[in-house]
Amino acid sequence: MTAREEVLARVRRALVGVGPRADIPPAPQSAPPIAPEDLVDRFAERVADYRATVERCAATDVALRVAEAIPDGARVILPYGLGIDVAGATVDDGISPVELDSFDAVVTGARVGIAETGTIVLDHGTGQGRRAISLIPDIHVCVVRDDQIVTDVLDAMNLLDPARPLTWISGPSATSDIELDRVEGVHGPRTLHVLLVET
Template sequence: MSPAVDVPPAPRSPDRGDLVALFVERVEDYRAVVTRTGSADLGETVARVLDGATVVVPEGLDLDLPGAVVDDGLTAAELDRIDAVVTRAAVGIAETGTIVLDHGPGQGRRIISLVPDRHVCIVDVAQVVADVPDAIALLDPARPTTWVSGPSATSDIELDRVEGVHGPRTLHVVLVD
């Protein structure tokens, strides 16, 4: 019998920079747009991304966007007349390019992330994790979640891709360094 050898466990994920790079690559694979910015320039960056669009924001977004309507229970019909929504994310998953909303402060009700045609989602680089198990470990199982992997899309039997059928046609991720 050979003596036991202490072998350090293999790292579960790449270093932080690689994780963020993989997240960006995977998000872009889903036909979403990624814009990187610093926290000091976040408001200006989001305003530039919106480019004058009408916008709804959830309570607790903590970002000054002139002209933005704060969701106070807007109806689906009212939301349908708004061009874009800006939310924050609870977590971003590098392996899948997925953004998870747990509908806490700054994320709002599920309907506001699904009805407007454009979803601008703010993700902090510190929120990016390697994979789904890492994300689940951070989420409260008692909270509802919405998992977003690119703009809304579906395919028919001939595999013709159609975007925007059951949610936003455009996803724009603002990644904050």
């Protein structure tokens, strides 16, 4: 008898006469589906739960709202193809990490927003830029169209290409030490400002 067969035989013997345990609670049921008209509200609520700023605006007001979200005098970097005019901003052309660290803010688009978790996913396509620009500056202004919002992670996964780099953002960067003291900005932007654009 091989070692594998011996281990499996022991497991089978141990399981003889073992029925379902009464102390194991039933599996949780999935959350009730979110009505399409409630997706945007749920997404905004969940994003705000993470201490991010959520602001709704019309497509015609995006450039103005982006400008208002960025502090005066801040150095701003934009990904190629964003399509939003930001005065004085630099378009990323492969800026080195050292130089990138001198930027205060980044403005990106998103690939998808997840209503149930308040998560934004970037697949770093056009208008989203490479991963470094969404992680190094201290302020991230992310533009999410309301038609990009899906119900849950499974719906998002059905839209995403697993071969692409994916960045999942659930609020500003934060971590807690052993005493549960929250520290923001350790491994990403300290401030997340989400512009939720009505389409």
